[in-house]
Amino acid sequence: MIRRSVLALALALCAAPLAAAPADIAEAVIDRHVLPGFARFEAAAADLETAAEADCDPGSETLRTAWGAAFDAWLGVSHLRLGPTETDNRAFALAFWPDPRGMTPKALAGLIADADPMVDSEAGFATVSVAARGFYALEYLLYDPQFAAPTPYGCALIRAEARDIHALAAAILADWQGGHADLMRHPGPEAPYKDEREVLKAFFTALHEGLQVDVDLRLGRPLGTFERPRPTRAESWRSGRSLHNVTVTLAALRELAMLMAAEDPASAAALSADFDRADRLAADLDDPVFAGVATPQGRLRVEILQQAIHEIAEETRASLGPALGVAAGFNSRDGD
């Protein structure tokens, strides 16, 4: 039986240390991916808050650009669903999507209809439904015709959204800098991470979940089925960012994957080639909001990109995970 022989082999080879020291890999991920990523996000969110204070017209190009830059910075860390992003449900508040029941426009319309005074304070706005908060709610306010006319309440709402996003970004960064990074640097039997392998497993799970979100949600939702494609289920189609978001997340996931594969040249080379291929397919797609899923040819091109990202995930499982001695853990996408 294969199992027996593998165990025997493992016993025989255990004494030989892996080339990859788990602690070094974790340090590199924290110092070169996690902390700089959240610092960039905090800075971009601060710029967004400033831009909204300066000009709260939904059509303002400066404001839209600042929103886009902050969204990019968030997508660069959005796969890191652990620790500080989960505290107080911060990631839920930053990024409520997908929204199959159309809660976001409903919740926003509700706030506006009531002229809800929660927009007046940061603490008050933090109690509002997550459907009315974060990047996707702000996208509605900036790009949906329903909210296009500048009004005093709309202005206060846009400023509250931007302030809230910045407060969340600042809180996440502060928690990483003020404790969570150290927790991951110093695992121990009594600590939340029991050993270095649990730390690597957390990052590996994040990598895997990030790829899964691209495959299942960003590409899978608009693809729908062959008989019934669903272009309006694409992420951020109002701002024309659907494909762009895939590209931005792929860059962030590549950065994480390469750091984790640093001591394993074979995995690194294979993953690098896989990411190159996905990037090339995305660059050549020329379908910014996946409208093409409604035609057989357009659909095929989106499916090929989806398959390429699926292959990255398979590669991480087949080579990188075993090399690191970890498999992905449970993630928030398990279930329905």
Next chain:
Amino acid sequence: MMKPTLATCTLALGMAGTAAMAEAPAAEAVLTTYADIAAATYGDALTGAERLQAAVDALVAEPSPQALDAARRAWLAARVPYQQSEVFRFGNPIVDDWEGKVNAWPLDEGLIDYVDAGYGGPTDENPLAAVNVVATPQFEISGETVDATEITPALLAETLHEADGVETNVATGYHAIEFLLWGQDLNGTDPGAGNRPWTDYATGEACTNGNCDRRGAYLKAATDLLVSDLGWMAAQWAEDGEARAAVMADSSAGLSAILTGMGSLSYGEQAGERMRLGLMLNDPEEEHDCFSDNTHNSHYYDGLGIRNVYLGSYTRIDGTEVAGPSVSDLVAAKDADLDAEMKTKLDATMAALARLKTAAEAGFAYDQMLARGNEAGEALIMGGVNGLVAQTASIERVVDTLGVGDVSVEGSDSLDNPAAVFQ
């Protein structure tokens, strides 16, 4: 190509070091207990559905306030074993592929029957959201005319359920029946469940809201379907059933199925989708059993099911116990501390879910807990969420310790090809 890995080292050394520990049960015995618990749980769910069927038949034959009340009580009782079966869902494709027939949620209930004006009409996502089949013998789905003159189980299962590929077109299962027994809960985040009058099933002049005969036919068709669907699933776990055979075929994959079910239900599904998301949206319609206000029980018995399969013990609805060698025994033999940790976490979750259930039963409705700014409600719900998240970390350690491979992708839409680390 097989590489020696840290995981295999941990496993191999772990096994080498087990001499002093309690003797581990055979994996086959643990899997048998699991399949026995599944058979008993689905068997009890079937019994509960049959009792519901009898109560529904009585309501339709002779409508009265008492008959509606009896049917509602039968529904609530039927949920107790069913919710404990949800732990079998994510690890077993045969269950996961079937589950949508009986427990799909949330639903656009306007597909089935009349709704309040505030419900709205068709939506961007669902053109059929307000069809109202009870009042409409003929309508169109994606351009095709549907003849619903007769409301039959086949119409519900084959034509209406997930019509137009929209998941919220839930035409069958517990929640469709729940809606037909309780009606919409229009109390928002205030106390109170749906308040459908018994006269919605009355005959002749007494009939309220129209089409009482068709409503009765729908309720009966949905209940009959639930009984036949649960009967099918119970059979899959019988001695010669397919689900049992699949679990028993490979001990590593079987254990992986158990732990995948425990972890996916704990984390992504219950802590995330069902509890935290509803809270963060402040939306009473995000309640799992929203028409009947039974959500606290739904959460509680989901949690209990997870503990049942770890401890290898299920208390049946007739009070007898189904028990045998367990995952817990298997873990204890390898790492007694981890087994203790796992049990402590499961107990902590059950204590938190019991607090939520107790408060709800004392009159603090789940709807109210979800209300914006209700800090006590938020603390109760987050207590359950935190317990479930914490136990997931321990389940992952159990996965590692038993060396059963990759549990990460089960239940995902596209990446559903779990490969064991050792393959």
